[in-house]
Amino acid sequence: MSPYEKPRPVIDMASQPFWDAAKRHELIAQKCKRCGHKVFQPNTVCTKCLSPDLGWMKLSGKGKVWSFVVFHQKYYSGFANDIPYNVAVVETEEGYKMITNLMGIKNEEIKIGMPVEVAFEDVADDLTLIKFRPI
Amino acid sequence: MVEPVIGNFKDKVAIVGVGTTERWGPMPELDIWAMAAQALRNCLDDCGLKKEDIDGVVVGQGTGQPTPYDAMVERLGIYPRFTCDYRPGGRLFGPSVGLVASLVYSGVSNYCAFIYTNNARSWGRKFGGEGDEAGTNLMARAYGMTSPGAYLAMDFNRYMHRFGMTERKLGAIAVAQRKHAGLHPMALMKDRPLSIDDYMNGRYVTYPLRVYDYCMINDGAVVFIMTTAERARDLKKPPIYIIGLGERAGYSHYNFDTDFSYLPYRDTADQIYKMAGVGTKDIDILYYYDAFSPFLLFMLEGFGFCKVGEAGDFIQGGRIEIGGELPVNTSGGHLSEVYLQGRAILVEMVRQLRGECGARQVKGAKIAQYMGASPNASSFILRR
Numbered sequence: 001m002s003p004y005e006k007p008r009p010v011i012d013m014a015s016q017p018f019w020d021a022a023k024r025h026e027l028i029a030q031k032c033k034r035c036g037h038k039v040f041q042p043n044t045v046c047t048k049c050l051s052p053d054l055g056w057m058k059l060s061g062k063g064k065v066w067s068f069v070v071f072h073q074k075y076y077s078g079f080a081n082d083i084p085y086n087v088a089v090v091e092t093e094e095g096y097k098m099i100t101n102l103m104g105i106k107n108e109e110i111k112i113g114m115p116v117e118v119a120f121e122d123v124a125d126d127l128t129l130i131k132f133r134p135i
Numbered sequence: 136m137v138e139p140v141i142g143n144f145k146d147k148v149a150i151v152g153v154g155t156t157e158r159w160g161p162m163p164e165l166d167i168w169a170m171a172a173q174a175l176r177n178c179l180d181d182c183g184l185k186k187e188d189i190d191g192v193v194v195g196q197g198t199g200q201p202t203p204y205d206a207m208v209e210r211l212g213i214y215p216r217f218t219c220d221y222r223p224g225g226r227l228f229g230p231s232v233g234l235v236a237s238l239v240y241s242g243v244s245n246y247c248a249f250i251y252t253n254n255a256r257s258w259g260r261k262f263g264g265e266g267d268e269a270g271t272n273l274m275a276r277a278y279g280m281t282s283p284g285a286y287l288a289m290d291f292n293r294y295m296h297r298f299g300m301t302e303r304k305l306g307a308i309a310v311a312q313r314k315h316a317g318l319h320p321m322a323l324m325k326d327r328p329l330s331i332d333d334y335m336n337g338r339y340v341t342y343p344l345r346v347y348d349y350c351m352i353n354d355g356a357v358v359f360i361m362t363t364a365e366r367a368r369d370l371k372k373p374p375i376y377i378i379g380l381g382e383r384a385g386y387s388h389y390n391f392d393t394d395f396s397y398l399p400y401r402d403t404a405d406q407i408y409k410m411a412g413v414g415t416k417d418i419d420i421l422y423y424y425d426a427f428s429p430f431l432l433f434m435l436e437g438f439g440f441c442k443v444g445e446a447g448d449f450i451q452g453g454r455i456e457i458g459g460e461l462p463v464n465t466s467g468g469h470l471s472e473v474y475l476q477g478r479a480i481l482v483e484m485v486r487q488l489r490g491e492c493g494a495r496q497v498k499g500a501k502i503a504q505y506m507g508a509s510p511n512a513s514s515f516i517l518r519r
Contacts, residue, residue: 010273067293070342075264
């Protein structure tokens with residue numbers, strides 16, 4: 001694969017399992033084993049009860065577009081050739097909101113509320129991004 | 136109902152002096168400390184105090200070169216009993232007004248100066264992208280999601296979907312504020328009129344927001360001084376009293392789960408209106424932290440100026456313009472006067488309440504409210 005020029009996610013202790021799962025083409029998210037609270041931004045403690053015992057659960061990969069934007073201005077040189085590119089928030093069936101890109105659709109055709117499903121994109125040997133495409 | 140947290144010291148503390156640099160924008164002839172000194176001199180002239188009277192200094196860090204409190208008091212030769220930094224930047228401006236007022240009310244400081252100097256433009260601040268990832272979630276950057284404005288664009292697109300709002304209706308905000316800037320000699324956009332058609336022809340930065348929905352990035356300095364109501368009466372200008380203060384920190388911004396931040400805005404509104412003993416109908420002039428124009432919609436609804444989903448219609452027909460029912464950001468605000476993270480807005484509020492605003496003066500304005508943007512919602516109400 002050619003060198004990956006786009007910004008990489010900053011992976012830390014909390015988010016390592018999420019990105020490892022992505023490499024296996026699995027979408028997972030945290031759910032507190034103590035109180036059941038759903039935590040999407042990977043964390044080392046539950047944001048509701050402060051328990052460190054956060055478990056991971058596999059998500060169905062299905063959801064709906066909650067909102068989206070289209071970048072017309074260049075912020076990252078790695079994205080320069082993609083402008084105008086979309087960024088969407090997808091609300092999964094399980095109620096997690098994920099920042100992602102929508103694939104396989106023109107920006108003008110994106111509609112809030114449209115059903116989408118997960119699409120794993122292996123962008124580098126050591127990185128898989130979790131994107132979505134219309135069902 | 137949320138109780139006022141800062142205690143009821145309505146009418147007990149007043150803003151007695153305001154000062155700014157002589158103009159806004161890059162000032163190559165001044166360094167950041169000389170900018171602060173110019174604003175301080177103008178503030179002291181405004182209220183008739185001497186530098187030696189100042190016994191409290193709160194430094195608001197800008198978005199450019201760091202200006203720590205110790206360097207600030209050293210460079211300006213102030214010898215205060217109390218000094219500290221209050222950072223970072225804009226979201227904590229409203230709360231910093233509460234801090235300064237609390238220092239005065241508690242007796243920690245008799246004359247407390249808030250000093251803010253910012254060279255963000257000359258410093259090359261960009262707010263998003265490589266090397267400047269303010270407002271960027273470190274997972275989301277992998278998808279090209281960056282900059283505070285993009286988060287507001289995401290919220291606004293959802294808002295349009297939910298309430299049938301349109302981009303053209305949003306344009307009323309940028310157009311109104313640009314009109315106000317045209318009446319303000321210091322406003323950076325004073326000679327650049329903007330019609331709704333100009334707005335619609337403007338380029339998208341991040342769809343659905345256009346360049347006119349974004350604040351500018353500028354240089355400038357602002358100083359204001361507060362003291363007790365008793366001491367205030369002996370000074371040069373009519374005191375501007377603080378009658379309401381409140382805040383609520385709703386830091387779940389990156390999760391899009393606070394419903395346009397209505398919750399922290401409502402909690403803040405409960406505190407300030409109860410403390411001030413006034414309601415939205417009593418507000419003569421309204422100010423908000425306009426980093427991006429859609430904030431106004433969410434705040435008007437969250438603070439209760441109109442019902443949820445109705446702000447898009449509420450702002451039409453000149454209502455928020457000078458001469459309208461509820462003039463908003465009468466200086467042009469961050470969109471069209473200058474972006475100094477709320478500080479220049481406070482100066483405008485004080486000058487309006489004193490009746491010093493010339494062509495853009497809102498006649499008879501007695502009560503002014505500031506609304507600080509989420510995630511750290513905040514607000515204060517001033518009266519003359």
